[in-house]
Amino acid sequence: xxxxxxxxFLEALxxxxxxxxxxxxxxxxxxxxxxxxxxxxxxxxxILDLHGNTRETALARLRNTLLRERxxxxxxxxxxxxxxNSADGMGVLRDAVGRFLETExxxxxxxxxxxxxxxxxxxxxxxxxx
Numbered sequence: 001x002x003x004x005x006x007x008x009f010l011e012a013l014x015x016x017x018x019x020x021x022x023x024x025x026x027x028x029x030x031x032x033x034x035x036x037x038x039x040x041x042x043x044x045x046x047i048l049d050l051h052g053n054t055r056e057t058a059l060a061r062l063r064n065t066l067l068r069e070r071x072x073x074x075x076x077x078x079x080x081x082x083x084x085n086s087a088d089g090m091g092v093l094r095d096a097v098g099r100f101l102e103t104e105x106x107x108x109x110x111x112x113x114x115x116x117x118x119x120x121x122x123x124x125x126x127x128x129x130x
Contacts, residue, residue, distance in 0.1 A: 044119075044126075045074040051081050055096045062097060066108035066129060074129045077115060082123040097125060 048065055050058040062078060069076070083091025101112050108129055115124040 043075065044077040045069075045072075046076045047079065048076060049079040050093050050097070051079060053093065055092055058093050059096060059100055062100060062105070066105060069129050070108055072129065073110075076127045076129065077119055078125040078127060079120055080123060080125065082121075091123070094123065101125065101127070 046065065046069065048061065050061065053061065058080070065076065078097055080091065080093040080097050083094055101109055110128045110130050112125055112127040114122045115126040119126065
């Protein structure tokens, strides 16, 4: 996508109504308060989309989700994005979530890794809780 196409696309996004612009996956309005339970067709019990969150907010949402799901043996998809649209091109959320899972999150997680390509690849984590 060239710069002109990108500019037109971003301008079109800005002109969309807020409820449409914030819609995710199944068309439901974006909820910043809780993780969304997925339909049974998904391999994931929960999909937590952290796009657009600050590092602090994203980690708080992740921490709350892991606390709430502790002991339930859930498979969770944590969508962080790759950081392609960040000012410096670095995945701030991806790195922060990875560090969290290695340290504080280790008490909540049996295993984790990047999701498969069909679920976001290295822009998402596939987590199994304890």
